[in-house]
Amino acid sequence: MIQLSQEYITKVTGGVSSPKGFEAKGVHCGLRYSKKDLGVIISETPATSAAVYTQSHFQAAPIKVTQDSLKQGSELKAVIVNSAIANACTGEQGLEDAYNMRADCAELLNVDPELVAVSSTGVIGEHLDMEKIQAGIKLLKDTPAGFGDFEEAILTTDTVMKQTCYELTIGDKKVTIGGAAKGSGMIHPNMATMLGFVTTDAAVEEKALHNALREITDVSFNQITVDGETSTNDMVLVMANGCAENECLTEAHDEWPLFKKGLLLVCEDLAKDIARDGEGATKLIEAQVKGAKNDLEANVIAKKIVGSSLVKTAVYGTDANWGRIIGAIGHSTASVTAEQVEVFLGGQCLFKNNEPQPFSETKAKEYLSGDEITIVVRLCEGEGNGRAWGCDLTYDYIKINASYRT
Amino acid sequence: MIQLSQEYITKVTGGVSSPKGFEAKGVHCGLRYSKKDLGVIISETPATSAAVYTQSHFQAAPIKVTQDSLKQGSELKAVIVNSAIANACTGEQGLEDAYNMRADCAELLNVDPELVAVSSTGVIGEHLDMEKIQAGIKLLKDTPAGFGDFEEAILTTDTVMKQTCYELTIGDKKVTIGGAAKGSGMIHPNMATMLGFVTTDAAVEEKALHNALREITDVSFNQITVDGETSTNDMVLVMANGCAENECLTEAHDEWPLFKKGLLLVCEDLAKDIARDGEGATKLIEAQVKGAKNDLEANVIAKKIVGSSLVKTAVYGTDANWGRIIGAIGHSTASVTAEQVEVFLGGQCLFKNNEPQPFSETKAKEYLSGDEITIVVRLCEGEGNGRAWGCDLTYDYIKINASYRT
Numbered sequence: 001m002i003q004l005s006q007e008y009i010t011k012v013t014g015g016v017s018s019p020k021g022f023e024a025k026g027v028h029c030g031l032r033y034s035k036k037d038l039g040v041i042i043s044e045t046p047a048t049s050a051a052v053y054t055q056s057h058f059q060a061a062p063i064k065v066t067q068d069s070l071k072q073g074s075e076l077k078a079v080i081v082n083s084a085i086a087n088a089c090t091g092e093q094g095l096e097d098a099y100n101m102r103a104d105c106a107e108l109l110n111v112d113p114e115l116v117a118v119s120s121t122g123v124i125g126e127h128l129d130m131e132k133i134q135a136g137i138k139l140l141k142d143t144p145a146g147f148g149d150f151e152e153a154i155l156t157t158d159t160v161m162k163q164t165c166y167e168l169t170i171g172d173k174k175v176t177i178g179g180a181a182k183g184s185g186m187i188h189p190n191m192a193t194m195l196g197f198v199t200t201d202a203a204v205e206e207k208a209l210h211n212a213l214r215e216i217t218d219v220s221f222n223q224i225t226v227d228g229e230t231s232t233n234d235m236v237l238v239m240a241n242g243c244a245e246n247e248c249l250t251e252a253h254d255e256w257p258l259f260k261k262g263l264l265l266v267c268e269d270l271a272k273d274i275a276r277d278g279e280g281a282t283k284l285i286e287a288q289v290k291g292a293k294n295d296l297e298a299n300v301i302a303k304k305i306v307g308s309s310l311v312k313t314a315v316y317g318t319d320a321n322w323g324r325i326i327g328a329i330g331h332s333t334a335s336v337t338a339e340q341v342e343v344f345l346g347g348q349c350l351f352k353n354n355e356p357q358p359f360s361e362t363k364a365k366e367y368l369s370g371d372e373i374t375i376v377v378r379l380c381e382g383e384g385n386g387r388a389w390g391c392d393l394t395y396d397y398i399k400i401n402a403s404y405r406t
Numbered sequence: 407m408i409q410l411s412q413e414y415i416t417k418v419t420g421g422v423s424s425p426k427g428f429e430a431k432g433v434h435c436g437l438r439y440s441k442k443d444l445g446v447i448i449s450e451t452p453a454t455s456a457a458v459y460t461q462s463h464f465q466a467a468p469i470k471v472t473q474d475s476l477k478q479g480s481e482l483k484a485v486i487v488n489s490a491i492a493n494a495c496t497g498e499q500g501l502e503d504a505y506n507m508r509a510d511c512a513e514l515l516n517v518d519p520e521l522v523a524v525s526s527t528g529v530i531g532e533h534l535d536m537e538k539i540q541a542g543i544k545l546l547k548d549t550p551a552g553f554g555d556f557e558e559a560i561l562t563t564d565t566v567m568k569q570t571c572y573e574l575t576i577g578d579k580k581v582t583i584g585g586a587a588k589g590s591g592m593i594h595p596n597m598a599t600m601l602g603f604v605t606t607d608a609a610v611e612e613k614a615l616h617n618a619l620r621e622i623t624d625v626s627f628n629q630i631t632v633d634g635e636t637s638t639n640d641m642v643l644v645m646a647n648g649c650a651e652n653e654c655l656t657e658a659h660d661e662w663p664l665f666k667k668g669l670l671l672v673c674e675d676l677a678k679d680i681a682r683d684g685e686g687a688t689k690l691i692e693a694q695v696k697g698a699k700n701d702l703e704a705n706v707i708a709k710k711i712v713g714s715s716l717v718k719t720a721v722y723g724t725d726a727n728w729g730r731i732i733g734a735i736g737h738s739t740a741s742v743t744a745e746q747v748e749v750f751l752g753g754q755c756l757f758k759n760n761e762p763q764p765f766s767e768t769k770a771k772e773y774l775s776g777d778e779i780t781i782v783v784r785l786c787e788g789e790g791n792g793r794a795w796g797c798d799l800t801y802d803y804i805k806i807n808a809s810y811r812t
Contacts, residue, residue: 056736058744058760089732089744091761124729125762232736309715310807317808323530326495330462330638338464338495354464355497356531395804401716402723402800 009262012176014165015151016041019176019201021243023145026153029136031084031122031129038136039081039153040105041197046075046115047241048203050210052217054234060088061098062118063235069102072114074206076239079117079197080105080137081154083182085128087120088232097128104137119195121156121182121233151180154195157400158184158277164269166262170255173246175202177262181270184226184277196221196236196270202259203242205250212260213238220267223299223388225307226278238263275306275389280396285315286374289386297334298379298386304328305375306390315373316392320364322350325375335381344376415668418582420571421557422447425582425607427649429551432559435542437490437528437535444542445487445559446511447603452481452521453647454609456616458623460640466494467504468524469641475508478520480612482645485523485603486511486543487560489588491534493526494638503534510543527562527588527601527639557586560601563806564590564683570675574668576661579652581608583668587676590632590683602627602642602676608665609648611656618666619644626673629705629794631713632684644669681712681795686802691721692780695792703740704785704792710734711781712796721779722798726770728756731781741787750782 017024026039051070053063069076080101087094098118106113120128143149151161162181167174183194217236242248249259276284287305292298305311308328314321322343329336343351346367348359367373423430432445457476459469475482486507493500504524512519526534549555557567568587573580589600623642648654655665682690693711698704711717714734720727728749735742749757752773754765773779 054736056733057738057742058732058736058747089729089757089760089762091759124732125757231733309803313804313807316804319808323495326464326530327462327637330460330464332463336463341464351495351531353497354495356495393804394808395801397715398719398722398799398801398804401719402725 008168009265010167012165012167014176014178015163016178016180016197016199017145017147018165018178019199019243021045021201021241022199024150025140025143025145026149027136027139027143029139030132031082036149036153037083038133038140039150040078040140041150041199041239042078042109043076043239043241045241045243046077047239048074048206048209049076049237049239050074050206050213051117051235051237052213054231056232058089058232060086060120060233061090061094062087062120063233064095065098065102066117066119066235069114069117075115076117077111077115078105078109079119079237081119081195082128082133083154083156084122085120085126086122086124086233087128088124090125090127093127097130100130101133104134108137108141117237119235121154121195124232154180154182156182158182160277162270162273162277164266166265168258168262170202170246170249170259173244175244175246175259176200177266179266179270181274183274184279194221194231194234194274196267198238198263198266200240201242201244202240203244203246203248204240204259205248208249208251208256209238209240211251212263216260216264216267219299220264220271223303224271224275225303225388225390226275272389275391278391279400280394281391282371282394283315283392284372285390285392286372287388288374288376289379290376291379291381292384292386293335293382294384295386296384298384299388301329301332301334301377302386302388304332305377306388309393312390312393315368316394318365318368320345320350320361320368325377326351329377336379337381340380342378414574415671416573418571418573420582420584421569422584422586422603422605423551423553424571424584425605425649427451427607427647428605430556431546431549431551432555433542433545433549435545436538437488442555442559443489444539444546445556446484446546447556447605447645448484448515449482449645449647451647451649452483453645454480454612454615455482455643455645456480456612456619457523457641457643458619460637462638464495464638466492466526466639467496467500468493468526469639470501471504471508472523472525472641475520475523481521482523483517483521484511484515485525485643487525487601488534488539489560489562490528491526491532492528492530492639493534495531496533499533503536506536507539510540514543514547523643525601525641527560530638560586560588562588564588566683568676568679568683570672572668572671574664576608576652576655576665579650581650581652581665582606583672585672585676587680589680590685600627600637600640600680602673604644604669604672606646607648607650608646609650609652609654610646610665611654614655614657614662615644615646617657618669622666622670622673625705626670626677629709630677630681631709631794631796632681678795681797684797685806686800687797688777688800689721689798690778691718691796691798692778693794694780694782695785696782697785697787698790698792699741699788700790701792702790704790705794707735707738707740707783708792708794710738711783712794715799718796718799721774722800724771724774726751726756726767726774728762731783732757735783742785743787746786748784
């Protein structure tokens with residue numbers, strides 16, 4: 001049991017099917033050669049749901065369909081997800097396909113189409129094979145739930161599945177929050193997308209759920225960067241089905257901060273897993289910025305640091321190259337006073353008073369040889385704190401991205 | 407002779423010492439092992455001057471000294487430049503060293519220190535060896551001018567010198583504008599900086615020169631990106647000494663647009679040369695954005711395209727991967743309507759009506775095998791046009807930047 005500032009939240013083995021009343025499945029429908037490529041999360045009761053979407057001007061068809069479902073009411077019974085083909089930049093036909101995918105899934109579950117969300121990830125600019133999707137949805141019906149099957153079905157070229165689960169207590173009820181994600185940069189040419197799915201058996205009021213998701217996404221999924229790209233299909237969806245039978249959570253509820261903390265932990269775990277599995281990555285890099293003018297500026301600077309190609313290559317090369325960290329901080333628009341900035345790596349201060357500080361290169365190199373690197377920056381401008389996550393930039397990133405589409 | 411919308415401007419062989427009344431020198435003073443590392447441009451009469459500087463919060467000491475010189479009057483007799491050490495993040499001692507470098511150069515020329523600008527490029531966080539600098543300045547006095555010596559002395563790990571020169575006629579006077587630059591990304595760990603020096607024998611009013619430099623920098627040097635980093639030492643300096651004896655140019659002068667065009671061509675040539683010589687680069691990439699809401703938005707999108715790691719690796723891999731171009735356009739804040747966007751490569755339309763268009767992969771691959779790649783995007787939002795330049799992202803970028811500091 002991890003103590004979190006007086007709150008008790010337990011990390012447990014599990015994922016999106018762990019909260020009561022949820023099941024998750026995955027099958028191979030033939031969009032990919034042999035791997036699972038179609039998955040569904042089903043809630044036994046309609047779940048209060050909220051989602052955030054890519055800011056790209058080229059939102060994919062499934063994003064539009066999910067937005068439509070959530071505009072017609074905040075409840076969902078299921079989300080159907082395919083990998084291999086993103087159904088993005090596919091015109092009118094693509095939109096029709098995404099609506100048909102929703103209708104087929106709704107029919108399987110015998111519910112209104114508006115209770116189903118749709119999500120896709122994979123190659124941009126290719127149409128879905130709807131016969132395979134339809135056959136796959138039938139197959140899903142007859143396939144028993146298997147732990148990890150959904151998580152596997154949503155991957156493209158990720159190297160590992162991403163799932164996490166936390167338990168907490170609201171009143172006298174045990175509440176579980178589970179999550180699954182995919183994303184590893186646009187690994188395969190034209191492949192893209194960061195997807196996050198969070199389920200909970202907590203009863204949560206819709207507006208509170210929506211606000212919490214937006215706020216938490218900003219400090220978790222929006223604070224990771226693999227290559228600075230935004231996909232056409234990015235989406236994070238949270239479904240709360242109330243099966244835990246807790247008193248419905250609102251923003252005024254005494255235990256709302258505890259639930260939010262649980263939701264944050266789930267999103268943060270998934271976000272870090274995506275960064276760690278970035279294309280060609282060998283290390284997770286965390287930037288912690290303290291004492292910024294406000295949290296927003298701290299987050300901006302933290303993301304600049306983990307997004308810098310020069311910082312990323314230096315970490316890959318186990319080089320305690322603080323000049324590149326200074327470079328990344330220097331060209332942000334946030335309030336920075338050069339003379340007040342301090343840079344720390346593995347407990348050593350590298351830069352202070354606008355001058356280099358003596359430090360052990362050997363110790364720094366040893367620290368950088370680990371697989372989780374934390375860069376700490378103090379700005380002394382105010383009380384703002386922020387974090388961001390990324391990965392190192394390696395030969396494999398080039399190899400993966402410069403190879404021809406297949 | 408190139409015809410430029412009724413204007414006649416001739417590109418000639420030459421550089422910063424080509425305009426009348428300028429000489430440029432370069433010597434080896436010992437900051438580097440054997441290559442030239444100290445250079446000076448001297449104008450025989452005080453030259454009306456203007457400069458633009460890095461926006462980094464960590465402006466290097468020489469930047470502060472040059473700003474001081476130009477605050478005390480807009481005239482310069484000389485600029486002294488060293489490579490190898492950036493004199494950035496060097497505290498009070500660094501600032502004193504930069505002022506001493508200015509004083510020593512002024513003494514050599516027998517002028518007020520305020521008539522001298524100072525510029526440095528190289529490793530961040532190391533102090534200048536002032537004995538070597540002082541000896542070098544004396545050596546410069548006794549060394550005859552040699553074509554290309556200055557250009558060589560300002561390089562760090564650039565693979566080629568960057569210089570250009572144009573001639574035009576103002577009234578009945580021949581006016582020459584020459585330029586030199588360095589910059590290739592932060593090639594060597596901790597090495598940085600884009601420097602541009604432009605000289606002209608035109609007589610130009612100070613305010614007009616300053617406005618023109620700012621405006622032109624925005625569409626030339628500010629539209630290149632190698633790795634999205636801003637150095638602590640970036641500077642572009644223009645010196646106009648009036649030795650051509652033309653009627654002094656103001657913004658109201660009939661031939662002001664002609665002079666500005668000449669200045670733009672010089673800056674654009676240098677900017678493109680820097681992008682082409684980007685770390686590990688094998689190709690120059692130009693993005694042309696047409697029909698944006700305005701020029702500013704067109705420039706923002708063009709820079710997003712050439713700045714995208716995924717576009718850069720695709721070009722390296724000769725992959726006509728329009729999905730990545732769409733990705734880069736998609737996550738800009740500019741006005742974009744997906745259904746109206748058209749993407750062209752080598753004369754072929756790849757994307758239109760929010761759908762992929764049929765095109766010859768063979769022809770596209772052949773086009774991408776060249777060493778200058780132009781990506782054209784039409785937005786149909788308005789009359790705004792913009793361009794930006796970058797380079798491909800290759801294994802050598804990683805090799806160069808992941809190797810340990812030496």
